[in-house]
Amino acid sequence: MAEVAHHSFTAVILAAGRGTRFRSKHTRTKVMFPLAGVPMVEHILETLHGMSPEQIIIVVNEDVKSEIAEKYGTLFDLVVQEPQLGTGDALATAMPSVNDDVEKVLVLPGDVPLVTEKALRDLLDASEGSDAALLTFTPPELKGYGRVKVEDGFVTGIVEEVDADAVERQIDEVNSGIYAINRRWVDTALDRAREEFGTENRKGEYYLTDIVKFLRTRPLHYEPAHDLMGINDRAQLNDAGDVIQQRLLVKHARSGVTFVRANTSYVEARVRIGRDTTILPGTVLRGETVIGDDCEIGPMAYIEDSRLGDGCKVLCSRLTGVKAEEGVTIGPYANLRPGCNVEETAKIGNFVELKKATVGAGSKVSHLSYIGDAKIGKNTNIGAGTITCNYDGFAKHRTIIGDGVFIGSNNTLVAPIEIGDGAYTAAGSTLTKDVPPDALGVGRGRQENKEGYAAKFREKHSRKAESNDKTGDKQGKGNER
Numbered sequence: 462m463a464e465v466a467h468h469s470f471t472a473v474i475l476a477a478g479r480g481t482r483f484r485s486k487h488t489r490t491k492v493m494f495p496l497a498g499v500p501m502v503e504h505i506l507e508t509l510h511g512m513s514p515e516q517i518i519i520v521v522n523e524d525v526k527s528e529i530a531e532k533y534g535t536l537f538d539l540v541v542q543e544p545q546l547g548t549g550d551a552l553a554t555a556m557p558s559v560n561d562d563v564e565k566v567l568v569l570p571g572d573v574p575l576v577t578e579k580a581l582r583d584l585l586d587a588s589e590g591s592d593a594a595l596l597t598f599t600p601p602e603l604k605g606y607g608r609v610k611v612e613d614g615f616v617t618g619i620v621e622e623v624d625a626d627a628v629e630r631q632i633d634e635v636n637s638g639i640y641a642i643n644r645r646w647v648d649t650a651l652d653r654a655r656e657e658f659g660t661e662n663r664k665g666e667y668y669l670t671d672i673v674k675f676l677r678t679r680p681l682h683y684e685p686a687h688d689l690m691g692i693n694d695r696a697q698l699n700d701a702g703d704v705i706q707q708r709l710l711v712k713h714a715r716s717g718v719t720f721v722r723a724n725t726s727y728v729e730a731r732v733r734i735g736r737d738t739t740i741l742p743g744t745v746l747r748g749e750t751v752i753g754d755d756c757e758i759g760p761m762a763y764i765e766d767s768r769l770g771d772g773c774k775v776l777c778s779r780l781t782g783v784k785a786e787e788g789v790t791i792g793p794y795a796n797l798r799p800g801c802n803v804e805e806t807a808k809i810g811n812f813v814e815l816k817k818a819t820v821g822a823g824s825k826v827s828h829l830s831y832i833g834d835a836k837i838g839k840n841t842n843i844g845a846g847t848i849t850c851n852y853d854g855f856a857k858h859r860t861i862i863g864d865g866v867f868i869g870s871n872n873t874l875v876a877p878i879e880i881g882d883g884a885y886t887a888a889g890s891t892l893t894k895d896v897p898p899d900a901l902g903v904g905r906g907r908q909e910n911k912e913g914y915a916a917k918f919r920e921k922h923s924r925k926a927e928s929n930d931k932t933g934d935k936q937g938k939g940n941e942r
């Protein structure tokens with residue numbers, strides 16, 4: 462393996478813009494918008510993580526400072542840029558916080574989240590021996606990007622599209638916004654750009670792009686172009702979503718996961734999937750979900766923040782915050798809400814809702830049940846239509862069902878209640894009292910049969926109908942049925 466050069470650098474992420482083109486009522490910065498379930502900026506942080514920078518500085522606006530600080534704690538230095546006077550001003554705001562002894566400053570826009578570690582390493586390498594290097598690319602759609610002018614192997618200027626003339630607009634090499642700059646020259650270049658160009662441009666901003674006029678900057682033309690796409694609006698967020706999905710599906714497939722009609726499923730960035738697991742069409746895997754080996758997931762499974770052991774099956778069901786051990790089968794049409802623990806080989810069948818429930822090893826809740834705030838032991842069978850009445854309008858109460866219990870069909874278990882090991886409960890029972898181990902709990906009216914009742918009932922009604930028919934005829938009206 463080729464040796465990887467080590468660069469000592471500070472990464473500066475520019476993320477103070479308010480992202481007005483996202484047209485959001487809520488979020489005051491676009492870099493917190495999720496891409497494959499992870500905030501855009503976090504993709505960049507993760508990419509940087511593999512490169513061990515000396516320091517990471519994020520330039521933010523006042524509105525999101527606390528949100529970002531809360532989420533990422535003290536891992537990074539936050540610098541507030543207020544007001545936002547442009548990308549040049551954003552870097553200038555960060556510079557006083559950059560360590561003096563780093564060799565380079567790596568500048569990254571917070572809205573270019575797909576950049577790879579390889580691109581960044583290549584850029585740092587390319588900056589060796591000159592003042593700076595710039596990642597450039599040729600996107601399928603040039604719109605919105607700064608055009609890069611190159612002469613004799615150096616960048617001589619970057620022209621923003623709004624400031625470009627017709628000829629400059631034809632240039633198909635554009636600015637990614639990612640620069641590696643020798644730390645020693647950053648401040649001078651920013652000062653000179655500020656003095657000479659100020660905000661004399663169509664946007665009335667301090668352009669970071671102007672610094673290339675004062676630095677010997679190597680362009681590094683990079684492919685594939687989509688790795689460097691900038692995300693200014695939600696249509697571009699869609700495109701980036703497609704790119705990252707494709708990357709994730711390829712990554713999982715290469716590590717031993719089978720997808721059937723891969724492009725019909727959605728897998729978020731943090732999801733882990735074991736080998737020889739098959740993901741069937743229409744499956745959504747979100748958050749911190751971990752799926753074991755040899756599972757069959759889908760079609761149409763929605764699984765969020767859940768952990769599944771090896772050999773599980775989930776068909777047409779929704780799981781959020783669930784832990785399922787080896788060999789569990791779920792669905793079709795089950796809804797497992799947060800706090801559920803389904804132990805090995807247990808079975809959760811159709812139209813079953815679970816909430817904060819433990820279902821012991823080998824137990825079955827096969828049909829049409831609601832089990833909430835409950836603990837079910839091992840090898841217990843819950844009959845169809847069983848409901849735990851866990852809520853009295855004020856508080857939630859627990860249902861505890863032991864090992865080897867047989868709950869008859871259509872039981873109503875009024876919590877708090879405990880059904881002992883090995884107990885039986887009669888079908889159709891409403892149980893309000895505990896059932897001791899090995900007992901039979903019956904909670905329903907006794908059946909009574911009234912001999913001949915149905916026959917008499919029918920006879921009475923058919924006589925009535927006959928006499929109605931006769932009166933109808935007398936009046937000359939049809940008695941239509």
Ligand code: UD1
Pocket residue numbers: 475476477478479520542544545546547548549550551570571572573605606607608619621635636637638667668669670690691692693
């Ligand atoms: C910028 C570049 C353009 C390049 C494109 C690549 C400039 C002047 N233009 O344009 O040449 O092709 O990126 O995607 O640099 N930001 C701040 N503070 C500010 C302004 C912006 O932190 O005052 C941040 C934004 O949050 C954003 C990044 O800087 O993450 C880039 O700003 P944006 O407004 O998106 O620049 P572009 O118009 O895309």
Ligand code: CA
Pocket residue numbers: 570572691692693
């Ligand atoms: Ca941008």
